[in-house]
Amino acid sequence: MNSLDSFSVRALMRALEQTHSTMDLAVLPETVFSALRELVTGAQFTFEQLDLRTGVVISMTSRDLVFPEEIKNRVLELMPTHPVVPAYKQGRRGAIPVTDCITQRQFQDTPICRELLLPVGLRFQTVVTLDVPGKIAGMTVNRDRNFTEKEVRLLQLIAPQIALAHQNAQAFAALKQAAISTIPAPQDFERIGLTPREGEVLHWVIQGKRDKEVANILSTSPRTVHNHLRSILGKLNAETRTAAALEAFERLNRSPAS
Numbered sequence: 001m002n003s004l005d006s007f008s009v010r011a012l013m014r015a016l017e018q019t020h021s022t023m024d025l026a027v028l029p030e031t032v033f034s035a036l037r038e039l040v041t042g043a044q045f046t047f048e049q050l051d052l053r054t055g056v057v058i059s060m061t062s063r064d065l066v067f068p069e070e071i072k073n074r075v076l077e078l079m080p081t082h083p084v085v086p087a088y089k090q091g092r093r094g095a096i097p098v099t100d101c102i103t104q105r106q107f108q109d110t111p112i113c114r115e116l117l118l119p120v121g122l123r124f125q126t127v128v129t130l131d132v133p134g135k136i137a138g139m140t141v142n143r144d145r146n147f148t149e150k151e152v153r154l155l156q157l158i159a160p161q162i163a164l165a166h167q168n169a170q171a172f173a174a175l176k177q178a179a180i181s182t183i184p185a186p187q188d189f190e191r192i193g194l195t196p197r198e199g200e201v202l203h204w205v206i207q208g209k210r211d212k213e214v215a216n217i218l219s220t221s222p223r224t225v226h227n228h229l230r231s232i233l234g235k236l237n238a239e240t241r242t243a244a245a246l247e248a249f250e251r252l253n254r255s256p257a258s
Helices: 006-019 028-037 069-081 085-089 104-108 111-120 149-179 186-192 196-206 211-218 222-235 241-254
Strands: 044-051 057-061 095-097 124-132 135-143
Touching: 006 028, 006 149, 028 044, 028 135, 028 149, 044 069, 057 069, 069 111, 085 135, 095 149, 104 111, 124 149, 135 149, 149 241, 186 196, 186 241, 196 211, 196 222, 196 241, 211 222, 222 241
Parallel strands: none
Antiparallel strands: 044 057, 044 135, 095 124, 124 135
8 A cells, every 4th residue: 555545644744743742751652642543543552661681671551551450560571572572673663563473363372462452352463663772662552453554554654753753752861861960051052153042942942841832931932933943953953953952062062161
């Protein structure tokens, strides 16, 4: 299936916008779950991350998917045996239906399906992978019926953007951690070629403020803030605000204070 109908394209665009609406790593999973609901009706979602060095598993479920406590503990135990794990280790990325790895009949015989999914009325899974160094991570789409060809196509299209949003959120979390002790003052950014107003905008963006919040702080409009950000990205040769903030820190470190 190479083309999508206009309804699906609009749903995909809404999902993309929502996926990139936050850089808060703690908020991102539920944000992505909400975005995926635009593309796959009747699905419920989980986020899993397996540390390959320690074996520690982190799991989070969407608000509409409630597992009993004993099942939650079993999720952590069984995640390393998931049928998609071998494909992930071999380098496959994107949206991976479990049925690409084993048959549905085989999957239903696994402890994951028997003990975790069937008790809550679910049978089918597609995993949207994330790239996290040293870990196997992904958003799992769960449903009681199989996925259509169009739904899998939509998940394949949005999968790289979900991975990118996760990478940006990780980078931003690292940036916030690095900036806890010292966040440059707005005038500091003038040393790397930004205008005083651009310095003010970037100062607040580094602290996690969104366009509307920055606009309120600076008593201007979100459109004006957006225009300043576009100029900042150009001057710092960056594609995202996270990348711009990281580049600004690097340039400040190389630039002697006046």
